[in-house]
Amino acid sequence: MKLDKNSTKVAVIGLGYVGLPLAVEFGKHFTTIGFDTNKKRVKELSDGVDATEELEKEDILRSKKLSISANVDDLKACDIYIITVPTPIDINKQPDLSPLIKASEMLAPFLSANNVVIYESTVYPGVTEDVCVPILERVSGLVFNQDFFAGYSPERINPGDKVRRLTTIMKVTSGSTPEVADMVDDFYQTIITAGTHKAPSIKVAEASKVIENVQRDVNIALINELHQVFNKLGINTKDVIEAAATKWNFMKLMPGMVGGHCISVDPYYLLHKSENAGFIPDLMRTAREINNGMPNYFANDFLRELILRKINPSECKILLMGFSFKENCPDIRNTKVFELYVVLKNMGLDIEIYDPWVDTKEVLGEYNVEVLTELSPNQIFDVGFLAVGHDCILEDLKGQSLQFSKDFIYDFKHISSS
Structure with missing residues (x-):
């Protein structure tokens, strides 16, 4: 499909920390539906109030082509669907794909010829094409890469960061065919001023996202372990880090508790996939144990x-x-x-x-x-x-x-x- 700011219609499903900024930015260029099942959230956003405090009222209301809705029927007749629902872990620290599965099942009846479904939720490599796409095919009755297409562009929102915003963070993009990959890349370039990186496949894009947080988790675990060592030695950890950080290539991190929806969750997705493939990644697992x-x-x-x-x-x-x-x-x-x-x-x-x-x-x-x-x-x-x-x-x-x-x-x- 070709992008046309006058006719292309976009739907963003999930209006949390990730989905809302996307809907607002795309709503400056394309007719955009911001959809969420939380009616209270939808009412607040319709009035320009963002409880997450990521966007100001004027930011939301300035998006003239954006409408906010909790009515699933409003998802009809869109061309591009972006799914930005959470991907948590369960009580056993295993991936919980139920929000992603439910969103795919909800969306599938509205798919029509040449639609593109783009996932942004953090997952292990293979979820988009091996889990989500079969649901879209089964429920819609359409054929993947013939009647509809898929893309994956991992979110890089940093909650609370007022400097690094959606538009100023480079975006990784991908598509299920070379032509769709080009289209998805062009689509995000309409809002991302920092530029885009087109990955060679959806699985590469999925893997690139999950290792961003795995790498940070491992490095924080190292600092947390060093902090415990320095405490035993009677040395101030901050003083050590300040001294070490005078070298240009030292990664300056401080000890702390690793929570939130990303760094403390995403490594379990790659651990799950790795173990299923027959490889036990000891460093990742140990880092999680230290930080937990x-x-x-x-x-x-x-x-x-x-x-x-x-x-x-x-x-x-x-x-x-x-x-x-x-x-x-x-x-x-x-x-x-x-x-x-x-x-x-x-x-x-x-x-x-x-x-x-x-x-x-x-x-x-x-x-x-x-x-x-x-x-x-x-x-x-x-x-x-x-x-x-x-x-x-x-x-x-x-x-x-x-x-x-x-x-x-x-x-x-x-x-x-x-």
Whole structure:
């Protein structure tokens, strides 16, 4: 099919952190339907309100060719469909493709001649053509690469990042035939100012995405392990990293808890595929074990610090600062702070959580814990535990509007005093 800004109609299925920016940008060029099954989300977006705080009201309303809908019938008569639903893991840390399967089953009845379905969800190599396409064929009755076509262009959204935005991050593209690959690449070039990279196959594009996060997971695991070594040696990890980072090719990372919907999830997709192929990737698996163990490590190290400072853990009131999975972002998906909180509570500690960024109702519904988004002047805490270094929290600490009677803040990244 040929792209025509006057006639090509686009549908983006899933309006979360990935789908919304896509729908908004394509809606500046093509007639675009932004579809989501969450009616509350659709109502808010129709009014220009983005609860994820990724886009401002004017950003959404400026997309003149975009309409937001929760009505599945509005997906009829589109030419290009982009699916951006989550790809989580289950309780056994195995890939959960059910959102992707359901989205494919929902879309399939609306497919018609020459339609292109592009997947952006992070998956292991082969999911698009081996799992999703057969569903599209079976439900629609159409023939793949004859009646309809597929593409894969992995998302590269970085939640909370106000500098690296959708349009300024190079996009990997691919298609199920050489002609479709060219079309998909041209399609994304209409919105991506940073340029595109056309992969030689859908499987290559799928693999390229998943290893982006595997690589980062492994490198963070190394720093987390080194942090534990340096603690044993009585050396400040931040000081070591600052010194090492004076070499041009040193990757500067800090110890931390790896949560969120990407880095802590995606490696399990490649682990699953690798093991099914008969190869056990030890480094990837070990990295996951190290990073998964950090909430427990930090909790125990915090307890050790209290004892060394002669602070009675059973008699001190603790403020756990930060709950979202990363700094300056309201995203609470798979936040490891929850696991940290559970470990601390199970130790019998008196602890409250403070995070001005998060939606308290969302946290209560998802994790069944209460989070303070404001602190009253009469609330007194003995010690602090800085879990997520939101700028607003760091400013409160530096301005001394957040103070602790025992004059101690556990800060494993050493950022509150920098």
